[in-house]
Amino acid sequence: xxxxxxxxxxxxxxxxxxxxxxxxxxxxxxxxxxxxxxxxxxxxxxxxxxxxxxxxxxxxxxxxxxxxxxxxxxxxxxxxxxxxxxxxxxxxxxxxxxxxxxxxxxxxxxxxxxxxxxxxxxxxxxxxxxxxxxxxxxxxxxxxxxxxxxxxxxxxxxxxxxxxxxxxxxxxxxxxxxxxxxxxxxxxxxxxxxxxxxxxxxxxxxxxxxxxxxxxxxxxxxxxxxxxxxxxxxxxxxxxxxxxxxxxxxxxxxxxxxxxxxxxxxxxxxxxxxxxxxxxxxxxxxxxxxxxxxxxxxxx
Numbered sequence: 602x603x604x605x606x607x608x609x610x611x612x613x614x615x616x617x618x619x620x621x622x623x624x625x626x627x628x629x630x631x632x633x634x635x636x637x638x639x640x641x642x643x644x645x646x647x648x649x650x651x652x653x654x655x656x657x658x659x660x661x662x663x664x665x666x667x668x669x670x671x672x673x674x675x676x677x678x679x680x681x682x683x684x685x686x687x688x689x690x691x692x693x694x695x696x697x698x699x700x701x702x703x704x705x706x707x708x709x710x711x712x713x714x715x716x717x718x719x720x721x722x723x724x725x726x727x728x729x730x731x732x733x734x735x736x737x738x739x740x741x742x743x744x745x746x747x748x749x750x751x752x753x754x755x756x757x758x759x760x761x762x763x764x765x766x767x768x769x770x771x772x773x774x775x776x777x778x779x780x781x782x783x784x785x786x787x788x789x790x791x792x793x794x795x796x797x798x799x800x801x802x803x804x805x806x807x808x809x810x811x812x813x814x815x816x817x818x819x820x821x822x823x824x825x826x827x828x829x830x831x832x833x834x835x836x837x838x839x840x841x842x843x844x845x846x847x848x849x850x851x852x853x854x855x856x857x858x859x860x861x862x863x864x865x866x867x868x869x870x871x872x873x874x875x876x877x878x879x880x881x882x883x884x885x886x887x888x889x890x891x892x893x894x895x896x897x898x899x900x901x
Contacts, residue, residue, distance in 0.1 A: 676752030
């Protein structure tokens with residue numbers, strides 16, 4: 602299926618220029634460039650301005666938080682809108698004087714309100730911050746670690762180990778299963794009343810994506826999948842996933858039996874969904890895109 606536009610959080614919003622991470626003096630060059638943009642983060646929150654409309658609150662190299670931060674907390678993200686952009690990870694307990702009207706906020710509730718490229722940049726930065734916060738010690742020998750390659754590699758400080766760790770991404774499949782005129786949807790107990798979505802789950806070791814689709818659908822609904830095909834993907838930094846979207850078919854008339862992970866599941870016609878009686882996921886999610894494609898008839 603040809604995709605007209607990328608899913609939310611995806612797309613060419615940043616020029617990563619991975620080769621720049623290998624330059625020994627990358628940070629000094631960035632600090633000396635008055636045009637460099639700095640994105641501030643505290644834990645999983647990031648500095649934004651919410652009024653009059655949500656946007657990233659970048660700061661310049663002249664800001665005290667930039668001048669007084671340990672170089673180990675700088676991460677080169679790439680070039681955003683043609684300008685070098687760097688993530689600064691502040692300690693959660695650190696007092697931070699920020700521009701009036703700017704606050705540290707969580708991305709998830711704000712993401713639908715942000716411009717697509719800014720949401721993508723914050724998703725990228727958030728995923729890196731979470732990975733780096735969990736890799737302070739070597740998983741091989743237990744020694745402390747240090748960041749290298751502009752923050753994109755973590756290396757063990759033990760001279761006899763020196764193991765390198767790279768950013769971790771957790772792959773998860775998400776699939777819209779149909780049996781012709783009906784779509785298989787499920788809901789979790791924590792969701793708003795009436796909301797249903799596509800079936801999703803993490804890929805297990807030694808498992809292909811197609812195998813994961815069939816297993817997750819069977820585990821959660823007892824519906825056997827006949828065929829599946831790739832649709833599109835979406836970065837999902839909550840905390841560090843990539844959602845790999847599929848369309849799948851099932852035997853017509855398959856009986857749904859809800860597994861332990863869902864509160865409810867069942868078959869829904871286009872009329873059921875379009876009538877508004879069944880709430881679909883937010884429009885910035887890949888599950889919404891999968892459902893929309895089916896409603897428009899863009900599924901075999």
